[in-house]
Amino acid sequence: MSGGEWIGLRVDPIGCRAHGLCQELLPELVTLDEWGYPMVAGRPVPPELVGEARRAAAACPTLALRLVRAGPPVR
């Protein structure tokens, strides 16, 4: 998962409880909507932010924020 691989962020909408922690830890890539739910940029996570993104995902109380290999939409 380094170098050439694309990494994207995904929120599991059912798991997310709008704690907003991810936005505090990763303001570069996560914004909150008016109800406090995260909106993640639909583009690859820049390499220098992958570490931060990983930390944010690990910090999410419900593990709703995930790093996924970017590509065609999962569903």
Add this chain to the structure above:
Amino acid sequence: MNEPTPELGTPMPDLAAQLPGPVSAAPPRPTVTPPEYRLVPPPSVPLPPLADHPSVPLPGDPVPHSAPPRSSPGVPGPRRPTMSGGLPAVTAPPRVDGRRPAPPTRPRDPRPLPPQVGGPLPALRRVGGLRPVPAAPGRPGSVTGPAPAPTPQAAPVAPGSESRLLAGRHQARPGGLAAHLHTHGPLPRAELSGRQGARRLIELVELAGLRGRGGAGFPTARKLAAVTNAGNIRRTPVVVANGCEGDPTSGKDALLLHLAPHLVLDGLALAAHAVGADEAMLCVHRGDPLVEHLERAVAERTDDPAAVHVVTAPTRYVSSESSALVNYLTRGDARPTSAARAAEQGVQGRPTLVDNVETLAHLALIARHGPDWFRARGTADSPGTTLVTVGGSVVGPGVFEVDMGMPIGRVLGLAGGTSTPTQALLLGGLGGSWLPMPSAVDVELSHEGCAAGGTGLGVASLVAMPAAACGLRATALMLRYLAAESAGQCGPCMFGLPALAEDLDAAATGTMDRELSARLRNRLEIIPGRGACRHPDGAVRLVSSALDTFRRDLTNHLYGRPCDAVDASIPPVLRELSASDDGGWR
């Protein structure tokens, strides 16, 4: 607000224990008065008062709302998926239209006007022309059978417009196996037997280009292949026939299941064979009067390789979504999930094919007549025919079988044209789009035709919206319903849809603040794609199309000009929506 997500360890409902026993041991069924049929003469003959005897589940009909307000989650004990065998005998009088009794009268527009759709229409046969009517009181059990059918030459049928799925509607008892075999002939079981035959079947579907008739239009052969490939000796695939018609504007699945249950069951058996499934489920909504009819049909069949169960699911808008059905059949919870695709991990973790009942019926015909026959109708990208429900301000609402690609104007013509000046059409159900009249009549009813018209086919239904009604107000009512039907699991859906509904209410009542327009546009941008299912996306599509289609109304309201439209002119199917109360999601 947020209900706890179901724990994965929740024991699965023991489906097998609740199954009906072997066919021979089935309890005697109460005899049901067969519906009486009347043939509606071809359009050249003056039509009888159509509105008094709606052909099928009529989207335009007033629905009696006796449902109590939505209950709190305190449902006593978890309800498991109800296998039909365990249901108490239904004592309600038989319903002939497959959904609800025909109301005595329908309010009609006081100013009946000639059809608005482009003058005289080509003489086409009404596919929904044969309509079940309630047996006259005092003559219980009377069966008059079909009225003498006009000779084929007598009916002004446009070439190639014979109905396929509804071909058996002239039978005295259209739901029976004998009538079915008489109409369609036997399945070519021998030619399609074995693994070789299963592969051949998928090939035929691929060549036919069949696309799902549930709304998304996904190529059926690709789904069949995906489930086949995911199956193995330890994970036998399952097939689910989706007959839970969630959208109130659509009645085609109910009609199909009423008139041709064996065509659907043929398709279900073939699909099960194709993917190597040993179990198949036919899902309809709980309390659907069709349940008994379907059980009888299942009990009549003896040659199917996979065991077929009729399963009833909660009557909720989003519970007909594929992942919701899979969730229900696995954990007894009819809410959508963000789990893996059903084809890989579906019911009880097994590879699962979920197909709309109409898709399966087409499959049964493709197996009989081949891909070339199938492609003789429809377009290259959307081959075949499709069932479409037409309601709202049309002369003769009903379900019609039409060639894919037929211009919407002609579809309206089949329903007798519009009955009052019509400002817009709702295409694709509550999660569909408004199309302004008169340009809507040129949009073709196919996936590519709708895409070219800036929309999607979605649920194949049309609702004509009278010019006398306020489109924004109608959309606001629809949004209230969609918001109430959210499964309440995903923030953008659970909060976004009520917010949209509020904005629309404000717009419709002229009580909006200056920022409304910008706020609404922003919400429409951020909500889509952020739910576990497509429910919020549909709501956004509806609102966006309303803002375009009813722009003039919006501007009027913005400038504080009062709206003289009355709610009574909104078609009942859109006006009388009320969130279902089905004891939650279990």
